[in-house]
Amino acid sequence: MLLALLALALIALVLATPLALRRVEQWRSARALRPPRRPAGPFDELYDPGRERRAEQRARELLRSCVNEEEWGMYRDLGFIRVAGRHARREVDRQARAAYAYLVYPHKPIVAYVPQSGQLLSEYCVEFPDLTGSGGRHRLPASDDVLAKWMALTSDEDRVIRRANMHLIGRQLDPARVRRDLWRLAEWERRRGDRQQVPQSQR
């Protein structure tokens, strides 16, 4: 009985060998046709689920090191930064507070508004796509996007506004939400002002 089973196994092995060899041959020829794998570059890494989070953490630190303390606090607490506009219609206005300002959100349009009245002016849709990015990644971390907008607006406002697509308020952002953000900003500044006045009054 055992001998018969061994004989059967031997026959099965002999019959299966050509099939296995054919499979190996197919795999080899498919492998030869495949383009050679690129050597891993400095930015080509395996997928890492924590990568975006770490990238955002680094971006936040970079943003913090570039903007002033008030702007950092604004971003940390409210999720956006206000940047004053540089242009003024009259020379006398240059000396006073900015005639208009921008709210800079991560990965959302820049909103222009009038600080004195709270009137919303327009949305400027602008992106900073890194077309050299590997693995289909073109989008900067959220805080890098804010920093890029901040740098572009504070250094060359005209250039970034020229490149942006201007729309009326409401195209991408909900005007009610922006108004709520302006209210939050006013409250935040009021509380911050109170906090700064307390130590002075205690002296």
Added chain:
Amino acid sequence: MKFLRMKPGHGEVLLAEGDPSMQEDEERLVEEFRRQLEEGMWAAVPVTNPGSGRREAQMVKNYADIPPESERVIFFPRASGG
């Protein structure tokens, strides 16, 4: 001086670092600066406005435009309409 570049999925990446007063380092920095601009990056230096005391950025289009006391130059993708 450090050259940093914003990179999707990475945050900032250190591209080059050197002392601009050393000729060898400066040549390396100039080369890297040119390469980044050719790749379509914008370059900015965070500075403090001497008049208002506010933090702001200064865009640099040539290596020679970098303020001498700068500690870092940040390269980031150029803006386009979204």
